[in-house]
Structures are given as C-alpha cells and as structure tokens.
Amino acid sequence: xxxxxxxxxxxxxxxxxxxxxxxxxxxxxxxxxxxxxxxxxxxxxxxxxxxxxxxxxxxxxxxxxxxxxxxxxxxxxxxxxxxxxxxxxxxxxxxxxxxxxxxxxxxxxxxxxxxxxxxxxxxxxxxxxxxxxxxxxxxxxxxxxxxxxxxxxxxxxxxxxxxxxxxxxxxxxxxxxxxxxxxxxxxxxxxxxxxxxxxxxxxxxxxxxxxxxxxxxxxxxxxxxxxxxxxxxxxxxxxxxxxxxxxxxxxxxxxxxxxxxxxxxxxxxxxxxxxxxxxxxxxxxxxxxxxxxxxxxxxxxxxxxxxxxxxxxxxxxxxxxxxxxxxxxxxxxxx
Numbered sequence: 001x002x003x004x005x006x007x008x009x010x011x012x013x014x015x016x017x018x019x020x021x022x023x024x025x026x027x028x029x030x031x032x033x034x035x036x037x038x039x040x041x042x043x044x045x046x047x048x049x050x051x052x053x054x055x056x057x058x059x060x061x062x063x064x065x066x067x068x069x070x071x072x073x074x075x076x077x078x079x080x081x082x083x084x085x086x087x088x089x090x091x092x093x094x095x096x097x098x099x100x101x102x103x104x105x106x107x108x109x110x111x112x113x114x115x116x117x118x119x120x121x122x123x124x125x126x127x128x129x130x131x132x133x134x135x136x137x138x139x140x141x142x143x144x145x146x147x148x149x150x151x152x153x154x155x156x157x158x159x160x161x162x163x164x165x166x167x168x169x170x171x172x173x174x175x176x177x178x179x180x181x182x183x184x185x186x187x188x189x190x191x192x193x194x195x196x197x198x199x200x201x202x203x204x205x206x207x208x209x210x211x212x213x214x215x216x217x218x219x220x221x222x223x224x225x226x227x228x229x230x231x232x233x234x235x236x237x238x239x240x241x242x243x244x245x246x247x248x249x250x251x252x253x254x255x256x257x258x259x260x261x262x263x264x265x266x267x268x269x270x271x272x273x274x275x276x277x278x279x280x281x282x283x284x285x286x287x288x289x290x291x292x293x294x295x296x297x298x299x300x301x302x303x304x305x306x307x308x309x310x311x312x313x314x315x316x317x318x319x320x321x322x323x324x325x326x327x328x329x330x331x332x333x334x335x
Contacts (some may be wrong), residue, residue, distance in 0.1 A: 087154070088162040090129035091143045094246040095166050100145060101128040103218070108132065109140040111153065132156075145169055146218025147193075147207055169220050171248040172241065175213045176228045178255040179325025184230060188299065189213055189255070194225040203227065221245040228253040231299025233280075234288045256302045259327040261295055264309040264316060266334050273334065277310040307332050 089106060090099040105126055109119035119140055123132065134156050141163075142151040148169030176189045191211040194202050202225050208217060221243055229236045235257035243249050262280075263272040272294040280289040280298065282305060289298045300322045309316045309332045318332045 086160045087132045087134065087156055088129065088160075089132055089141065089143070089165070090162075091145065091165040091167055093145075093167055093169050097246050099129050099164075100167075103145055104128055105144040106130065106132075107142040107144070108134070108154075109142070111138045111140055141165075143167065146171075148218050148220040167220070168245045169218060170243045170245050172217045172219055172224070172243050173214060173248060173250045174211065174217075174226065174228070174253065175250070176230065176237075176253045176255055178230065178257060180254075182325050184213070184255065189228065189230050192227045192229070193217065193219075194227070196223060196225065216248070219243050226251070226253070228255065230255045230257050231259070233298050233300055235299045235301045256324040257299050258302070258322050258325060259297060259299050260320075260322060261297050261329045262291075262307055262309070263295060263329055263331045264311055264334055265331050268331065268333065273311055275311065279308045281306045281308060309334075 091104055092099055106124065107121060108123035109121055111119070114120045122134075122139070125132075136156050136158055139154045139156065140151060141154045142149060143165040145167050146169075148167050150165055150167055152165075154163060172193075174191045176184055176191075178184055190209075191213070192203075192206050193208045193211065194206050196202060207219070207224070211217060223240055223242045226239050226241050227236055228238070235255060237253050237255055239251065239253055241249060241251050262278055264276045265272060274294045276292070276294060278289070278291045278293075278296050279287050280300065281287055282303070288300065288305070289296075291298070302322050302324050304319065304321050307318050307320060307330055311334060314334070316332050316334050318330065320330045
C-alpha cells in the first residue's frame with residue numbers, strides 16, 4: 001500500500017512540474033478579437049525600410065591637433081594675412097628739442113593714388129607721439145603743427161621701428177595798441193599773416209586771417225608779412241616779423257588811428273537826427289566809410305577827412321582831422 005501511495009505522490013508532483021513549463025508557440029497566425037480589425041498584409045513588391053545610417057568611428061581629437069590623417073586627409077592650417085607692425089612716430093620743433101606732446105595732427109596716406117587722383121587717407125591721429133599699426137608697405141605721412149607741416153614717405157617692414165619728424169617751427173603771438181600805449185577795445189583789432197616779405201602782391205595769399213590779439217599761431221621758421229587792422233575802414237599797419245624755430249616770437253604793432261562818432265544836429269550839442277545817410281571822404285575824394293543812422297561809429301587812420309551827411313534831401317558837410325588815440329564825436333550842423 002505504501003508503495004502505491006508513494007508512486008501516486010510522485011506522479012502528482014511530476015504533473016505539476018510539467019504544467020509549469022511554457023507552451024510552445026503555434027505556427028498559425030493569432031486571430032484578433034472581433035472588435036479589432038485585422039491589418040492588411042503588405043504588398044509583395046513594397047520597398048524595404050531604410051537602414052539606419054552608419055556613423056563613422058570617433059576620431060581622436062589629439063590626432064587632429066597633431067596634424068594626423070583623418071577621413072579627409074591631412075589637416076592644413078589656413079594661410080595667415082600679413083600682420084600689422086608697430087611704428088612709433090614723434091615730432092619736434094628742432095632737431096635737439098623735446099618731442100611735441102600735444103597739438104599735432106598726423107595723417108597717413110597710401111602711396112598709390114585712387115580713382116580720383118588723390119592719395120587715399122588711411123589714418124588720422126591727433127595729439128603728440130603715437131604708435132602706428134600698419135601692414136608692411138610704403139606710405140606717405142603728413143605731420144602738421146598749426147600752420148607748420150612736413151610730409152615724407154614712410155616704409156613699414158616686419159620689424160617695426162621709430163621715426164622723428166623735425167618741423168623746424170616756432171610760435172608767433174601778436175598784439176596791438178593805439179597811439180603810444182592805449183589798449184584797443186576787444187573785437188576791434190584783427191591780424192592777417194602772409195608769407196615772406198618784399199614780394200609783389202604779397203597780400204593776396206594769406207596763411208592765416210582774422211587772428212585775434214594774443215592768439216598763439218604755430219608757423220614754420222621764416223619771415224612773415226603781418227597786417228594789423230583796426231576797425232573796418234582804413235586803419236591798418238604792416239610789419240615784417242621773423243619767426244625762429246623752437247621759440248615763441250611776440251610782437252606789438254602800433255596803430256595810428258582813432259574812433260570817430262558822427263552826429264548830424266540842428267544846433268551845437270543838440271540831439272542827433274535820425275534817418276541820416278553818411279559818407280566819409282579823403283582829401284582826394286575817395287570814400288572810406290558809408291553808413292545810415294543817427295550815431296555811426298568808425299575807426300579812421302590819422303589824417304584829414306570830410307564828413308558828408310544827407311538828411312531830408314539836403315546835404316551837409318564838415319571837415320575834421322583824426323589824431324592817433326584821440327577818440328571823439330564829430331558833429332555836423334544842419335543849416
């Protein structure tokens with residue numbers, strides 16, 4: 001009995017073991033549930049699906065940095081353009097002087113003319129000495145200090161360098177007085193500067209005009225023709241002045257003139273009549289001043305003059321004399 005029972009127990013355990021093994025897949029297609037439609041089978045000649053791209057094997061960055069060979073061959077570094085090179089420029093008034101620290105205008109031009117026939121401007125710098133960074137080549141440099149300037153070629157190589165421009169220039173400061181030492185009212189005196197001296201028609205091409213008193217003008221060393229004008233009529237004095245390199249030349253010009261105020265009155269010391277036309281004539285009949293008003297003011301050089309006043313279609317005259325530094329009123333009596 002015990003043997004039969006053991007055999008039955010072993011058979012039961014074997015059946016349990018066999019029921020736990022996976023069921024082999026059936027070869028027939030599974031039948032979908034009734035509520036899910038089955039997909040149609042793909043056509044026989046349908047194109048195959050594209051394959052995933054094949055990625056190249058990674059490249060060692062160190063190989064590229066060392067100029068190794070990659071998929072496209074050896075790595076060639078790009079060509080480098082010529083690099084600018086520093087060039088120091090400075091200017092001096094004289095060869096043994098100190099470099100000019102301010103007031104310079106530097107201009108650098110190409111040596112080849114453009115389509116308009118001019119040299120193209122490449123750089124402009126203001127101040128004193130400066131560093132010029134340019135590619136190697138040939139250039140034209142202009143160094144200007146006020147009205148003093150110099151131009152010359154400059155060759156830039158791959159080694160840099162330094163160049164000094166000697167301007168051979170100085171300064172000029174002008175002032176003027178009337179009579180012996182009387183100061184001239186602000187705004188009534190101006191100066192014109194012309195090149196050279198004792199030249200024919202030398203007052204036709206001024207270097208500088210309308211210069212105020214005490215204004216410092218930078219000029220190349222040499223002799224200059226100066227015209228000092230007092231007022232807008234005929235009061236002017238002239239002088240030739242020499243400017244020395246590295247020095248400031250100061251000059252005072254003495255005007256021989258006076259300010260005259262004209263009045264047309266009905267009686268001596270009376271009120272000036274308005275709407276009066278004026279002319280001032282020299283003894284030779286030349287007009288040096290014309291105006292309209294009750295109190296015209298004019299600066300005249302020393303000498304004799306005739307004041308002509310026209311009022312209400314009547315003409316009135318008076319002769320008078322101008323003395324250096326003696327400013328006054330000149331009354332013309334309407335008779």
